Amino acid sequence: xxxxxxxxxxxxxxxxxxxxxxxxxxxxxxxxxxxxxxxxxxxxxxxxxxxxxxxxxxxxxxxxxxxxxxxxxxxxxxxxxxxxxxxxxxxxxxxxxxxxxxxxxxxxxxxxxxxxxxxxxxxxxxxxxxxxxxxxxxxxxxxxxxxxxxxxxxxxxxxxxxxxxxxxxxxxxxxxxxxxxxxxxxxxxxxxxxxxxxxxxxxxxxxxxxxxxxxxxxxxxxxxxxxxxxxxxxxxxxxxxxxxxxxxxxxxxxxxxxxxxxxxxxxxxxxxxxxxxxxxxxxxxxxxxxxxxxxxxxxxxxxxxxxxxxxxxxxxxxxxxxxxxxxxxxxxxxxxxxxxxxxxxxxxxxxxxxxxxxxxxxxxxxxxxxxxxxxxx
Numbered sequence: 001x002x003x004x005x006x007x008x009x010x011x012x013x014x015x016x017x018x019x020x021x022x023x024x025x026x027x028x029x030x031x032x033x034x035x036x037x038x039x040x041x042x043x044x045x046x047x048x049x050x051x052x053x054x055x056x057x058x059x060x061x062x063x064x065x066x067x068x069x070x071x072x073x074x075x076x077x078x079x080x081x082x083x084x085x086x087x088x089x090x091x092x093x094x095x096x097x098x099x100x101x102x103x104x105x106x107x108x109x110x111x112x113x114x115x116x117x118x119x120x121x122x123x124x125x126x127x128x129x130x131x132x133x134x135x136x137x138x139x140x141x142x143x144x145x146x147x148x149x150x151x152x153x154x155x156x157x158x159x160x161x162x163x164x165x166x167x168x169x170x171x172x173x174x175x176x177x178x179x180x181x182x183x184x185x186x187x188x189x190x191x192x193x194x195x196x197x198x199x200x201x202x203x204x205x206x207x208x209x210x211x212x213x214x215x216x217x218x219x220x221x222x223x224x225x226x227x228x229x230x231x232x233x234x235x236x237x238x239x240x241x242x243x244x245x246x247x248x249x250x251x252x253x254x255x256x257x258x259x260x261x262x263x264x265x266x267x268x269x270x271x272x273x274x275x276x277x278x279x280x281x282x283x284x285x286x287x288x289x290x291x292x293x294x295x296x297x298x299x300x301x302x303x304x305x306x307x308x309x310x311x312x313x314x315x316x317x318x319x320x321x322x323x324x325x326x327x328x329x330x331x332x333x334x335x336x337x338x339x340x341x342x343x344x345x346x347x348x349x350x351x352x353x354x355x356x357x358x359x360x361x362x363x364x365x366x367x368x369x370x371x372x373x374x375x376x377x
Contacts, residue, residue, distance in 0.1 A: 035099045036143045044139060045091040048111065051132060052084045055118055058128065070166065071121035083114045104144060108152060111136045112159040119163040123170075126182055133160055137190055146201050153194055216265055217272030219293070220286035228284060229296055229343050242296050243305030244343070246332040246350040247275075247312075249291040250363035255325060267325065274315050278308065294347060302335050302368065309333060309366050330358040334369035 036044075059076050071079070090107045093100065115136070118129035133156035141149030164171055212224030220228065229242075249271065256264040268291065275285045275293060284296040297305055309331045320327040332354030340346035349369040357367025 041094045076121040116159045116163045214287040225286035243300040245295040247293040250328040252291040328364040
């Protein structure tokens with residue numbers, strides 16, 4: 001990649017100015033994905049194996065009354081043998097790559113399908129398969145957060161209603177007062193669990209927000225940046241690329257010297273708002289210290305990082321011209337795992353690249369970091 005200077009950027013007078021205010025307070029803590037460890041995901045897959053074994057034992061050894069024309073014994077055995085194969089594939093995938101929202105959702109869909117098949121094959125009104133829906137809801141909610149929890153609740157209710165609908169006449173004939181109240185109790189338990197977890201999660205996030213936020217800009221502080229990216233650098237087990245950008249404000253010292261520190265604080269808050277506005281919900285933006293900022297662009301390569309860098313320089317140039325402040329951004333650019341096996345190492349490389357670019361080309365340069373001597377490739 002060639003070195004570039006911000007003086008060649010186009011000016012765009014038609015850009016709309018968006019208010020900062022509360023916007024800069026949104027540091028996307030609520031939407032940042034939580035990635036369970038390998039131990040957690042392994043435990044979840046072992047639980048799936050246990051469910052599969054219990055289902056096979058239930059239908060082949062315990063031998064409940066058939067009472068359903070949806071599955072023969074051979075058919076339900078085939079379903080759970082295929083289910084065990086899918087579990088194995090998912091577990092091997094998780095071992096190599098911890099983060100995969102698509103895999104999580106696909107595995108949850110397979111779980112729900114297997115539970116629905118067990119209900120269709122079981123003549124009992126209160127089939128043990130209904131308890132699997134509860135396990136799917138709580139298991140996914142505890143591991144992946146409220147967003148996946150909500151998806152698990154919706155999916156479980158949908159599959160449970162589908163199973164009930166397909167055998168509606170059989171269930172209505174066999175229903176008793178006890179069965180109805182037991183079903184209502186399970187529904188209330190799910191809704192109560194969701195409400196309780198939502199409150200706990202909200203309280204936890206508020207505490208994290210206060211603890212992790214830079215008070216001036218509303219962005220992550222340095223400690224929070226390292227905490228929230230630790231899973232990316234856990235021996236590179238995620239194999240998830242991330243572009244890392246290091247920013248330094250050119251001309252910021254003169255703003256403080258000329259207009260005072262209150263003006264400098266306002267400038268930092270405005271630049272932080274611009275940074276927060278242009279990134280995705282899964283990306284991280286942090287005030288590293290003073291007038292230095294760091295971005296971690298999740299699942300983005302060097303080309304994607306350069307695009308964000310150029311866009312940010314363009315936005316800052318427009319803002320500077322509008323407010324009659326001589327300000328620009330020098331940027332160092334790198335990528336994990338090519339430039340280090342941990343975030344501290346990557347930042348050291350992109351920090352050096354930023355200073356090299358500014359020394360060679362002047363303020364407003366974008367400079368790619370040199371290849372690290374040690375990486376997790």
